[in-house]
Amino acid sequence: MDSSDRERTKLNPPTGIPHNLPYSGVIKFVGRSETLSTLHQKLQERERVAICAIAGMGGIGKTELALQYSLYHQQQSTYPGGICWLQAGKIDLGTQIVNFARIKLDLQPPDDWDLEKQVSYCWRHWREGEVLVILDDVGDYQAIESYLPPAELRFKVLVTTRRQSLGEFEQLNLEVLSEEESLELLVSFVKEKRIEREINEAQQLCRDLGYLPLGLELVGRYLKRKQDLSLAQMRQRLGLEHRSLQKRSPDMTAKRGVAAAFELSWQELDESAQELGCLLSIFALAPIPWGLVEQCLSEVDEEDLEDVRDEALLDLSLLERLGEGSYQLHQLIREFFSGKLEQLVEANQLKGRFCQVMVVEAQNIPDEPTQRDIAEATPIIPHLAEAATVHKNWLEDEDLIKPFVGLGRFYEGQGAYLPAVEWREECCLEARTRLGNEHPDVATSINYLAYLYKLQGRYDEAEPLYLQALALLKKLFGHKHPNVAISISYLAGLYCSQGRYDEAELLYLQALALLRKLLGNEHPDIATSIHNLAYLYNSQGRYEEAEPLHLQALELRKKLLGNEHPD
Incomplete structure (x- = not known):
């Protein structure tokens, strides 16, 4: 070809x-x-x-x-x-x-x-x-x-x-390009006469870059923009900034050549473009939905931000446009920007903003995602994972478990239980490590893991976790608290799945009575509790008892949420 x-x-x-x-x-x-x-x-x-x-x-x-x-x-x-x-x-x-x-x-x-x-x-x-x-x-x-x-x-x-x-x-x-091929690549960006005029310098420039295609392209694009810059001056800039380029180790030359080429482009960026590049390096090595970037820099005018992106990062080949609203950094460029990020005074602030945006996105993933929900969340998942792992130290205590919860929902909703369990278990570990063993979010993370075990039919593993979470919530809030009632309902749901109907009924009734005492008769949690009891009766074939409860729960939800609410 x-x-x-x-x-x-x-x-x-x-x-x-x-x-x-x-x-x-x-x-x-x-x-x-x-x-x-x-x-x-x-x-x-x-x-x-x-x-x-x-x-x-x-x-x-x-x-x-x-x-x-x-x-x-x-x-x-x-x-x-x-x-x-x-x-x-x-x-x-x-x-x-x-x-x-x-x-x-x-x-x-x-x-x-x-x-x-x-x-x-x-x-x-x-x-x-x-x-x-x-x-x-x-x-x-x-x-x-x-x-x-x-x-x-x-x-x-x-x-x-x-x-x-x-x-x-x-x-x-795959090996590096030959000298002839490297020169041909440079010529595709720079006029052939310009290369011929300084052929010796061009040959040496290719050697300086280790004949690496990425480095050659970046330097070629830079020379195309700098019409008055000689190749000798280009080589001098590279040598002054990164003297290690003169080392001819085949394992090291290409990598350093790329870094030197990136440094040339970095020097052409103004402060706003440099900050944007550093922010992008916080995202995962994956396509970045531009809307997430706009959320991280919400104080910047959208059109101004687009100009920085298009006229600086894209123009200098430091960012790639993958499709409508989707961009990505090459891995080596990302590593370069990441190193620059650590030199910025605003580094912690940028990481904090990124994590705040990821928390919001995590909360947008529903408990039972539809195919549409999964499709919408899919481009965000690598970045959500990045927040939950690499940048977890910049999550606020009250937000710590939210990215893990969102990731668990995403995989759980597809029946991908292996990654779902990994995220649920990691959530429990991180919550205990950061928040201590006696914290409401620890109980929440335990309940989520127990629920996933229940979905898999791992009932013997789920029950002690449900009991552990319930005991912790009682210790933290006392016996009369909505969270305790909801946790009782979770345990009842497990017993229902196991066919332990008598135990489940007692717990559902206990949870409903407690919620009514605490919240009154008109609250969405009351409707959910009535529905749970109706589902239990339905599972037992007690249809005459189940029907009025289903109707009662439906009417209460219509009254509280309106006729067009998903619930």
Whole structure:
């Protein structure tokens, strides 16, 4: 595939092949023709299932190579069964696979199945023909193993990774560009005469950057903007700022070359652009919904913020636009901005704002999310996880468990119980560590974990947790408190699920009586408590007793919440 073929791919994309390929913003893709041919040969292996890993250092162009290969073969209709692009290590892979199958293939796995069963259903019912599945930026084989497609020759799997030994795959190690290819890449940004005029300096500049595509592109874009800057002056700036670039260690040169290129762009940013770049580095290494950035900087005029983004970060190739309202930092740029963040006086303030926004987003995830709720929350989840882990020290005490609760709801609502349990358990641990063993949020986190165990049928593990939470709430608030009554209802719900109806009924009645005494007869919690009792009677076949209670709860909710409330 030559460059003209690749350019036609961008101009005339075919229709009919289901795909979710991201946008490629390269002006000219150079130096990888033989590698692309080798990659195709490996993926067209007929003797065994083809899984090929593109490996190499950060900034080497692994993702771009995979994307260019995919775009070309989308044009050629090589994979009529579809091209599925998955971001490893971000949102759960199973969620991405199911979303692709629903949107692109019109498959509808049963909603009441857990996530692994839904993924298996999608693979079994996938569109006919050869299929290309790309897993981008894989760091751990175990994280993808259970989501790989079945061992059928029609499925071709392409992995990009920094690791040299990820798994038993066909591996394609991506090397830096040659000097000739590096100069060709520079010429795509800077006029050829300008390079020819200082060819020796251009060759040395490529060496200074370690022939790394990312560094070459950034410097090329910088030179394009600086028409009067000679290549000798460019090299002098690089050398003055980062003398370590002169070290020729192949393991270190490229990384430092990139840092030096970033530093050049950083010096061109005004204070507001620098602050924005630093704020973006607080987000996870994932697509960033721009609305979240606006919330973090709510005091800044929206149009002014867009100008900083478009005219500074995007213009200097420090930020990538993925699609409408979605942006992302390259990993190495993010690391660079993160280092600059720690030098800012406002660093703690920015981290605090980020966490406040994530708390609000976490609270927007309902207890029982619909498919629409899941779809809306999906782009936020990596950033919510970042707040709950990397930046947890900037969460206020009263907000500490909220990101964990939101993450638990997101995965629990899809039947993805393994990650849900991990977040619920981590929530309990963090609450105890920060707040101590005797705090209302500790009881809340315990109740959430118990509920998840109940959903999984792990009743023996759920019951002691419910009892523990109830005892803690009684100790903190006394026996006559709404939180105690609600916790009693949770325990009753467990007994109902186990068929321990007599015990459940006593507890439901006790909770209802306590809530009426504390809240009166007209309160949403009263309606919920009456509904719980009605559900118990219904489960026992005591329909004549259940019906009036259902009606009573319904009328009370209409009175309190109106006729158009979800409850």
